[in-house]
Amino acid sequence: MTSFIYSKLTCPDCGQTDTCPRMASTNNLGWRQWSDGWGRGDYWQTETGLLVCRCGAVFTAEEANPEHDGRHWPSSPQTGGIPECRSGNAWLAIRFRRWGSEGAERLVRLQCLWGIEEGERMLSPLADAAVSALPPPPHALSRESEENMERLLRLLESVDGYGLVRGDIQRRLCRFDMAISIYRADETIPAQWSDILCELARNEHSELVELPVH
Ligand SMILES: [Zn+2]
Numbered sequence: 001m002t003s004f005i006y007s008k009l010t011c012p013d014c015g016q017t018d019t020c021p022r023m024a025s026t027n028n029l030g031w032r033q034w035s036d037g038w039g040r041g042d043y044w045q046t047e048t049g050l051l052v053c054r055c056g057a058v059f060t061a062e063e064a065n066p067e068h069d070g071r072h073w074p075s076s077p078q079t080g081g082i083p084e085c086r087s088g089n090a091w092l093a094i095r096f097r098r099w100g101s102e103g104a105e106r107l108v109r110l111q112c113l114w115g116i117e118e119g120e121r122m123l124s125p126l127a128d129a130a131v132s133a134l135p136p137p138p139h140a141l142s143r144e145s146e147e148n149m150e151r152l153l154r155l156l157e158s159v160d161g162y163g164l165v166r167g168d169i170q171r172r173l174c175r176f177d178m179a180i181s182i183y184r185a186d187e188t189i190p191a192q193w194s195d196i197l198c199e200l201a202r203n204e205h206s207e208l209v210e211l212p213v214h
Helices: 088-098 102-114 116-124 127-131 143-156 163-172 176-185 189-201
Strands: 003-010 017-025 032-034 049-051 058-060
Touching: 049 088, 049 102, 058 088, 058 102, 088 102, 088 143, 102 143, 102 163, 127 189, 143 163, 163 176, 163 189, 176 189
Parallel strands: none
Antiparallel strands: 003 017, 049 058
């Protein structure tokens, strides 16, 4: 069952007030998981929780003076409320540095990392198949993507729970030993994933892969 609750939020930058739909309950039916930490099910996908105002500022709900008490239904359906930040908004936010905190910057950069074209993501190989294949040539990354990855690595060092993302970035940047040590050190990564990702790294695979979900 997926339902929404609405919070009333105020943009910390321009002061506009609007409502924001937030997912209240979810399920993992049909879940598919990729090595960069992003996943998608039939009714739900991994979200950063980052929001974007019409003025272009990006922020978390907590930074927008949320009023959760009671249910706030959309007050102005014409405006559509304050939407989730998508990768197009996120790249713009990076260009104009539209965040107000390191936490928001971290999420903006994560959103950009995850903003791979749906079709391209779906074409990425299954981890099991990739392990037994020859490593493909390293994927050419744009300068923006590479800079984003390097900065994101630094921002993720100070927070827990992003071992999968950090390991994947190191692997995509062909720093395979670093990737292995991150996968090994993070006990929150399921052993099945960590084993297969370490093997991919040992074999110098730098591509995004889809992980087995059982
Ligand atoms: Zn604003």
